[in-house]
Amino acid sequence: MIQAVMVISTQAKPRLLKFYNFQPPEKHQDLVRGVFQLLSARPDSVSNFVEVDAIFGPGTKMVYKHLATLYFVFVFDSSENELAMLDLVQVFVETLDRCFKNVCELDIVFNFNKLHTILDEMILGGQVIETSSEQIMKSVEEIARLEKQSSTTSLIPKSISERFSR
Amino acid sequence: MDLAINPFSSWHPLRDMIRSIRACKTAAEERAVVRRECAAIRAAISEGDQDYRHRNMAKLMFIHMLGYPTHFGQMECLKLIAAAGFPEKRIGYLGLMLLLDERQEVLMLVTNSLKQDLNHSNQFIVGLALCALGNICSAEMARDLAPEVERLLQNRDPNTKKKAALCSIRIVRKVPDLAENFMGAAASLLKEKHHGVLISAVQLCTELCKASTEALEYLRKNSLEGLVRILRDVSNSSYAPEYDVAGITDPFLHIRVLKLMRTLSQGDADCSEYINDILAQVATKTESNKNAGNAILYECVETIMGIEATSGLRVLAINILGRFLSNRDNNIRYVALNMLMKAIAVDTQAVQRHRATILECVKDADVSIRKRALELVYLLVNDTNVKPLTKELVDYLEVSDQDFKDDLTAKICSIVEKFSQDKLWYLDQMFRVLSLAGNHVKDDVWHALIVLISNASELQGYSVRSLYKALQACGEQESLVRVAVWCIGEYGEMLVNNVSMLDIEEPITVTESDAVDAVEVYLKRYSADVTTRAMCLVSLLKLSSRFPPTSERIKEIVAQNKGNTVLELQQRSIEFSSIIQRHQSIKSSLLERMPVLDEANYLVKRAASMQATVSSVKSAPAVTPGGQLKLPNGVAKPPAAPLADLLDLSSDDTPVTTSAPTTAPNDFLQDLLGIGLIDSSPAGGAPSTSTDILMDLLSIGSTPVQNGPPTSNFIPPGIAETKPVPVTPQVVDLLDGLSSSTSLPDGNAAYPTITAFQSATLRITFSFKKQPGKPQETTINATFTNLATTTFTDFVFQAAVPKFIQLRLDPASSSTLPASGNGSVTQSLSVTNNQHGQKPLAMRIRMSYKVNGEDRLEQGQVSNFPAGL
Structure with a gap:
């Protein structure tokens, strides 16, 4: 089972946190910090798997991808196939x-709840629900359309018109 | 971006809040912004604001992600869920999943809304409800809502179906009893075409098998055929762009199906046989040049390992892993190592074939791979391959990362100790490890090494020379220094004289002062820790006796430390200086080589302390000093007979009935103290050297000598933690006292007869005679009198004396003691006091006899010898 999905910036800021095993909110930041410390110590050339028994409990591993300024991290237990998890990050x-x-x-900072929508279409209760990004997009777009219809104030802007300095 | 923060910012869109938080330069600023936002949201909540409720919740979720408390928003989620509009519901459910958890009572309030939404006509709203339920459902909710979810499994819409299937997993996990309700629906879902539904259905089946054996049996009968068909379809199907990952059709479905097959076929020969062909097909046909293909192969191998597969299939699987191992992709190698760990239980031989490759992985640049590989190598070691494997590992130790050395060293030491076949090999490996990573070696490992050296008398010379050489090359390794310094102190003369050379050795030339130099360097080195320096001091002290010409120099070195700020070192230096300066006569015997350390005893203790927690291992040294302290205290109380107290054999379990001086290796007490237990028979083997036992004990600090129960923890000799120091001054005083109090007696003086022993049944008196001109020699005439009313038979008198005294027992006049004092038995003892004038006589005696055929034993000590003997 997948235990957590995290997106963390290279500045150690959480950009998306989703736990499928309950974690008390006050622990969240510690988890982010622990994961980030592991990630930042790893050079690019090494494998994408790290054992995280110390952070998430025995038998847990995480797979990550480092893309531009973000780390995409999936934490999972021994029942999952590591390579498949890597593909799932890719999806x-x-x-x-x-x-x-x-x-x-x-995009991710300002649309974090759209990310949640995408994630909910992909993983449910720690299990993979859909692996076709096209299918996922279909559902997400449908949800966005529904929101627009019934509400004047859209919470999920299609794109960011302005760019801000960081 | 300079944004004016409006205190009523709940009217600001979410994006403005994110922007202003991002604009904060410090954490304090960020906290201030968040505080203002939270205040505004609370105000809005208490006003019952409806228009911006979902916007506020969205903000709250962002704040939650940053790690600020947001519990005050929980009730708002429930209100949003109960609202009619889609955006409200969506945010409400999102908030429900993020801000609440299943343990909260509030959750119960949402059950009703969920029930309504599960029956909603809009499939997206149903989807939201299923999603929330699948993520946070509690056992009670599971019972309440299971019928709705069951019904949704038959829904027309695939999106709803797949979500309902995964939602069922959560329900079954919470309430395993419900598994049977779902198995029929789950099996029929496997006939679907939609991949998403199939994945969800397969996962649901896997979960059902775990939850209930009934479901497992049912699915074995009803789903296996379908699974094989699915697997055949996906692996044969032509290009399906939708589910394509890197040219492979839906690897996720592959993997889930393989996993379910494993669950179904585990321990079931029929099922295993049924899926044999399809597994072989997947294992051979899947392309392995992409990650997705390898993921399938990996899962396939795991399934083959997990079921009752044919041997041909197993070989295929191991070969796939072999290919993985030689892959250049780190991820692939990582999973291969993982799988080999599991495979080792199935087929050790097959894994052994990849040993060389695995060994290479130990040297990988990637920590994850290194750790895995090291674990695996550790499992692969056996008696036949231990030597080459150890060599490889030790070689690698030289170049490995600092971080990795801890793990590596621990594993090497463990392998070497576990599989060592001959001592020389063990020593060689340990010396190399100490030289390369001495700073990473755990204490118990080098303690064990010292015990072993102490026991291997034929290798002591080799050890000290090897260590000396190693010390010249790698002196910065702390535990190497300790072991080397200890050995130089103990076996210094073997170093200098090249004693007991092995064939493989090249002779080295080390002068006495070289040896002293070597130790001195580490005593003076700034970075050396207290333990090491204390060991250096002991070593130097010992060398001063081994190499008399260096004694002056050592005296100076030791004296330099008299002012050391570390109390331990200061005390040692002062004591040792005193030994060197004022107790020349006893020094040589005092500084004799350590007795052989009891190996078996140490191993037992080590095993016991390994089982205990780390903290107790650390506290172990603290326990021992307590035990040590007892001994000198006991000595100090009756100053008249310090030695007799030390010789208190009765507190030890050692049998004393031996008729000749015992040399049994574990009989260290007698050995150490050099006691000859002398029977009526002529005692030819009585020890001859004189010694000061007390000092010897203290400088060595070895626990075997202590009088307490022999369960105390072992401490290698000469280690600072043993704290002999606080008591030593007493002893030095004691010695001073002794030497001053022994006034030189007149050789011809008459000595009074004393009562050496008196009990209710037995009295022993000693009378003394001295030959003129031989002040050391005394003839003692012992008279035994039976005070009891029964006759003693088989009467045997034994006596023990300290090392500096020689004792000869003449045969007794009779072995039968008549009752009630009617006659007595006499026996004469010849005593030679080699330290006549310095030490008084001391003796411990033991009498055994039979009363009406029953064994009796009495013992005591004689401390009232007249002065001048």
């Missing part, structure tokens, strides 16, 4: 890319 990133057209950190 997630591809879906984001489709959704935001060349996704960058700012």
